[in-house]
Amino acid sequence: xxHEPLLxxxxxxxxxxxxRSAMVQQAINHRGPEFxxxxxxxxRVLKPLFGxxxxxxxxxxSGTAGMEAAVANFGKDKKIVSLVNGKFGERLQKIGERxxxxxxxxSEWGTPLDLPGLEAALEEGAEVVTMVHNETSTGIRNxxxxxxxxxxxxxxxxxxxxxxSIGGDMVEADRWGVDVAxxxxxxxxxxxxxxxxxxxxxxxxxMIAENRPFYLDLAAYRKSGSGTPMETPYTPAVPLFLAxxxxxxIIDEEGVEQRFARHRRMADAVRAAAGAWGIELFPVxxxxxxxxxxxxxxxxxxGITDKDLRGxxxxxxxxxxxxxxxxxxxxxxxxxxxxxxxxEILATLAAVQHALRKHGFDAGDGVEAAxxxxx
Amino acid sequence: xxHEPLLxxxxxxxxxxxxRSAMVQQAINHRGPEFxxxxxxxxRVLKPLFGxxxxxxxxxxSGTAGMEAAVANFGKDKKIVSLVNGKFGERLQKIGERxxxxxxxxSEWGTPLDLPGLEAALEEGAEVVTMVHNETSTGIRNxxxxxxxxxxxxxxxxxxxxxxSIGGDMVEADRWGVDVAxxxxxxxxxxxxxxxxxxxxxxxxxMIAENRPFYLDLAAYRKSGSGTPMETPYTPAVPLFLAxxxxxxIIDEEGVEQRFARHRRMADAVRAAAGAWGIELFPVxxxxxxxxxxxxxxxxxxGITDKDLRGxxxxxxxxxxxxxxxxxxxxxxxxxxxxxxxxEILATLAAVQHALRKHGFDAGDGVEAAxxxxx
Numbered sequence: 122x123x124h125e126p127l128l129x130x131x132x133x134x135x136x137x138x139x140x141r142s143a144m145v146q147q148a149i150n151h152r153g154p155e156f157x158x159x160x161x162x163x164x165r166v167l168k169p170l171f172g173x174x175x176x177x178x179x180x181x182x183s184g185t186a187g188m189e190a191a192v193a194n195f196g197k198d199k200k201i202v203s204l205v206n207g208k209f210g211e212r213l214q215k216i217g218e219r220x221x222x223x224x225x226x227x228s229e230w231g232t233p234l235d236l237p238g239l240e241a242a243l244e245e246g247a248e249v250v251t252m253v254h255n256e257t258s259t260g261i262r263n264x265x266x267x268x269x270x271x272x273x274x275x276x277x278x279x280x281x282x283x284x285x286s287i288g289g290d291m292v293e294a295d296r297w298g299v300d301v302a303x304x305x306x307x308x309x310x311x312x313x314x315x316x317x318x319x320x321x322x323x324x325x326x327x328m329i330a331e332n333r334p335f336y337l338d339l340a341a342y343r344k345s346g347s348g349t350p351m352e353t354p355y356t357p358a359v360p361l362f363l364a365x366x367x368x369x370x371i372i373d374e375e376g377v378e379q380r381f382a383r384h385r386r387m388a389d390a391v392r393a394a395a396g397a398w399g400i401e402l403f404p405v406x407x408x409x410x411x412x413x414x415x416x417x418x419x420x421x422x423x424g425i426t427d428k429d430l431r432g433x434x435x436x437x438x439x440x441x442x443x444x445x446x447x448x449x450x451x452x453x454x455x456x457x458x459x460x461x462x463x464x465e466i467l468a469t470l471a472a473v474q475h476a477l478r479k480h481g482f483d484a485g486d487g488v489e490a491a492x493x494x495x496x
Numbered sequence: 497x498x499h500e501p502l503l504x505x506x507x508x509x510x511x512x513x514x515x516r517s518a519m520v521q522q523a524i525n526h527r528g529p530e531f532x533x534x535x536x537x538x539x540r541v542l543k544p545l546f547g548x549x550x551x552x553x554x555x556x557x558s559g560t561a562g563m564e565a566a567v568a569n570f571g572k573d574k575k576i577v578s579l580v581n582g583k584f585g586e587r588l589q590k591i592g593e594r595x596x597x598x599x600x601x602x603s604e605w606g607t608p609l610d611l612p613g614l615e616a617a618l619e620e621g622a623e624v625v626t627m628v629h630n631e632t633s634t635g636i637r638n639x640x641x642x643x644x645x646x647x648x649x650x651x652x653x654x655x656x657x658x659x660x661s662i663g664g665d666m667v668e669a670d671r672w673g674v675d676v677a678x679x680x681x682x683x684x685x686x687x688x689x690x691x692x693x694x695x696x697x698x699x700x701x702x703m704i705a706e707n708r709p710f711y712l713d714l715a716a717y718r719k720s721g722s723g724t725p726m727e728t729p730y731t732p733a734v735p736l737f738l739a740x741x742x743x744x745x746i747i748d749e750e751g752v753e754q755r756f757a758r759h760r761r762m763a764d765a766v767r768a769a770a771g772a773w774g775i776e777l778f779p780v781x782x783x784x785x786x787x788x789x790x791x792x793x794x795x796x797x798x799g800i801t802d803k804d805l806r807g808x809x810x811x812x813x814x815x816x817x818x819x820x821x822x823x824x825x826x827x828x829x830x831x832x833x834x835x836x837x838x839x840e841i842l843a844t845l846a847a848v849q850h851a852l853r854k855h856g857f858d859a860g861d862g863v864e865a866a867x868x869x870x871x
């Protein structure tokens with residue numbers, strides 16, 4: 122192919138050249154001031170993206186490692202209520218089951234969370250609530266503010282997977298009452314995969330488990346992170362830290378509000394295209410639940426196969442995502458995360474529109490509708 | 497400084513330009529053939545370095561994550577005997593204590609392991625043995641073959657930390673009876689920090705724990721690793737895989753035997769320099785224990801401070817390591833790992849020799865002695 126494929130899936134996302142080039146530098150000692158300064162810089166930029174004044178720790182591992190760190194350190198042997206309406210909610214439930222006693226409140230994928238059930242579980246003594254803020258498997262954004270208020274009212278700890286929202290959509294961890302929030306490097310931050318960042322409230326520290334895992338022991342990260350220079354307890358993935366630091370510089374240059382507005386505008390454009398095409402969005406939203414601003418899930422129209430649709434798009438050099446698990450073949454998903462902008466969105470929508478029409482679906486002009494939003 | 501500092505510590509090590517440049521490529525989908533081919537290529541090259549025909553799994557995390565994966569999956573709720581004669585042995589003991597019932601057999605750092613004690617513990621029913629093969633904290637190489645034979649004789653599982661030996665010194669996991677071996681990417685493999693690779697024997701699979709952690713669940717790695725294309729269960733640190741694959745290509749080009757010979761020759765040269773300087777090597781070796789071929793630890797002569805010695809060397813653009821924990825100020829360490837060769841060794845020894853003489857120690861001509869070995 123004459124061109125690198127354009128990744129428009131809900132992460133990993135295209136990584137700006139500046140960020141990739143930051144990894145080329147020679148290895149540095151990770152117990153020295155140069156590494157410490159990079160780590161500190163990352164934390165400084167991430168705090169407003171998390172909406173927190175709590176300290177943030179960076180783990181060399183994927184978002185899943187960050188989720189497990191949260192659950193293992195703060196949910197062990199506790200009564201956990203796990204809100205589930207998609208693949209990543211299920212993952213958080215499974216992680217919870219390895220450490221605590223889990224009540225899973227499942228809704229059909231892509232439909233609203235069971236908030237009355239949550240209130241009942243909290244009244245029955247649940248001590249920890251887990252939720253995925255932005256569920257890329259279905260394109261729904263879950264109501265962190267409402268869940269945080271319920272958790273707080275009943276004195277429960279709130280662990281929020283913000284892997285695909287933090288850095289792209291507004292998150293206000295402190296105001297919402299989120300005690301532990303997690304982000305992954307390869308989503309809205311537009312850095313390479315392989316790092317997770319975790320913020321921890323004082324309330325969470327006060328109830329940290331006695332028996333913790335070793336590599337994911339957040340108390341060890343806290344100790345190493347509080348010295349000068351900042352360090353990690355075990356050897357970090359140095360090139361990924363340097364890349365994430367460069368990604369943070371780009372975020373600094375763009376500005377947090379502008380970044381959120383860009384993500385919202387890109388998602389608005391994709392939703393406008395779906396409307397013009399005559400294609401239904403997959404999630405069922407209500408006054409508390411919204412369409413995700415970082416991943417849009419649409420139903421595949423009758424008569425077209427997933428393979429035809431995504432295959433035709435892929436031949437044009439663009440990768441979009443299919444459905445996962447039981448949604449395979451039923452939906453397709455477009456990521457609007459990280460460093461992408463108007464050209465990538467227009468190209469992607471034009472390719473999808475062509476594929477829809479080529480395979481017999483009489484799609485309206487979604488490209489023009491999106492251009493109207495973006496222009 | 498006009499030059500990047502030359503890292504001659506026992507890892508991380510200088511990374512060849514080819515390896516660093518492999519990280520610049522745009523993000524790829526980690527659930528596709530390009531990533532799968534890179535993963536498969538890494539495993540193919542690692543097998544002879546481990547000396548195993550068992551499958552190998554690559555975890556996005558540091559060597560410590562690999563060590564914990566081994567212990568958590570195969571040592572949970574078991575009677576573990578932990579051999580300790582240095583910092584990383586202590587770490588393995590601590591990890592063991594989070595999962596099983598540990599009998600720690602401690603020897604003074606840098607002195608031989610307690611093999612009679614091991615035999616006694618095995619006779620009393622120990623089910624798992626843990627050992628660090630190459631202890632960089634003290635420069636000793638522990639007797640994996642003897643320990644493996646004892647473990648096998650008593651039907652115990654043998655977990656070996658090969659983080660700083662595999663890829664640089666000969667390891668014969670299968671022949672020695674090592675059930676689980678671990679290597680880190682940033683040591684003898686000369687790739688960036690952030691990946692651990694773990695080999696697992698059939699005997700180990702047969703006794704895998706029922707309750708395992710999530711991110712480090714090796715059964716999940718086994719399942720994802722056995723498909724086509726090869727995958728990891730959770731999002732991998734893609735750039736680090738691409739870098740490690742390039743590092744493996746370099747290993748292929750050099751040849752395994754040649755690589756081991758080069759490491760041995762470099763360590764021989766450093767030891768020859770120590771002899772000519774009139775400086776004692778730190779470890780106490782015997783018929784089973786040897787000096788490490790990847791890290792040499794020497795006693796700091798009386799009258800010179802660690803700060804003066806390493807400070808003077810650092811001013812010449814070279815970083816060597818001091819002692820860790822209670823050995824701080826008593827020893828210094830030179831790594832001979834990965835892609836370095838004669839020029840780096842000669843430069844390092846010349847700088848150390850200058851520092852020794854400058855601070856009042858009447859050192860002989862270690863540089864010439866080393867050159868005799870290397871030339």
